[in-house]
Amino acid sequence: MIGKLATRVLLFGGSAIAMAQPAVTVKSLIDEEPRVYLVPPTSPEFAKAVAASPYDIVRQVPPLYPYSAAMVNDTDQDAFAYAVSWKGNDAAGKEISHTFETGSVYTLPFAPSDIRAHSVGVLLPRMGGADVVASRRPEKVQEALGKQLAYLNRYRSMTVTLDVVLFRDGLAVGPDPGHCIPRWKARPDATREIAELVRGKTDAEAKAGLEAIVSEALKRPGAHLAGGGAASTYEEAIVLERAHVANTELAFMKLNGEAELSAFKARTKDLAFPQVHRLKLNRQEEQK
Numbered sequence: 001m002i003g004k005l006a007t008r009v010l011l012f013g014g015s016a017i018a019m020a021q022p023a024v025t026v027k028s029l030i031d032e033e034p035r036v037y038l039v040p041p042t043s044p045e046f047a048k049a050v051a052a053s054p055y056d057i058v059r060q061v062p063p064l065y066p067y068s069a070a071m072v073n074d075t076d077q078d079a080f081a082y083a084v085s086w087k088g089n090d091a092a093g094k095e096i097s098h099t100f101e102t103g104s105v106y107t108l109p110f111a112p113s114d115i116r117a118h119s120v121g122v123l124l125p126r127m128g129g130a131d132v133v134a135s136r137r138p139e140k141v142q143e144a145l146g147k148q149l150a151y152l153n154r155y156r157s158m159t160v161t162l163d164v165v166l167f168r169d170g171l172a173v174g175p176d177p178g179h180c181i182p183r184w185k186a187r188p189d190a191t192r193e194i195a196e197l198v199r200g201k202t203d204a205e206a207k208a209g210l211e212a213i214v215s216e217a218l219k220r221p222g223a224h225l226a227g228g229g230a231a232s233t234y235e236e237a238i239v240l241e242r243a244h245v246a247n248t249e250l251a252f253m254k255l256n257g258e259a260e261l262s263a264f265k266a267r268t269k270d271l272a273f274p275q276v277h278r279l280k281l282n283r284q285e286e287q288k
Helices: 044-052 056-060 062-067 103-107 138-152 180-198 203-217 234-256 259-269 283-287
Strands: 006-012 015-021 023-028 036-039 069-073 079-089 095-101 119-123 157-167
Touching (some): 023 036, 036 157, 044 119, 062 138, 069 079, 069 157, 180 234, 180 259, 203 234, 234 259
Parallel strands (some): 023 157
Antiparallel strands (some): 036 069, 069 119, 079 095, 079 157
């Protein structure tokens, strides 16, 4: 627990904004792997993570620290993706909830790991219609920071939870209330399937096969080509992810011409696609 409700004054562009800081609880929901967990911003690990962060933006936004946490990964595997939730209530008792799902999984298996083995990463809140982390220019950072703090000021209590983690070897742990694991599994599976589809094909054959996948996916109610971000089951996610990967490659083929298909084959030829999976046995079964 981080303190009681307190009020502080911050300056943005010369204007004073009174901010009521809620009582914040930080906890982890990862029972299967106790070596990955959250620590509060008052912890020594958080301060060390801020100082060591490869992202300068982390050191530019101290006003967000009271609403943040640090993720400790003391396993031998890099943490490839994760989901963190901020939940609480406003002054009227209305529930406020926001979940951030790391974006690196959407480039599986191409992206680097987000939080490496035996390291600590800072998790800043990313909500309120503005994302400080995604801001680039200093004036945009301050603008986004002001909007985020105004949004966070609505909270009168807050719990930050680590909901699910995906490791480099494909192991996924955590209760996963937001259904991230089916989407995380679908993306590399879809990339693998598309790579196998175009292997050995001519441009014309590959193009026809990719167009057929997109066309078939668009026949489904509510279908889109933006990937499986809204899917809650693997069956739904894999269809959307196949269509997304196929449509993206079609766009690159149109943009880059004949060289693109060969480039895609080369990019995917020797990739070690992770098999996203859960632990097969729960603790009761392991004890038998």
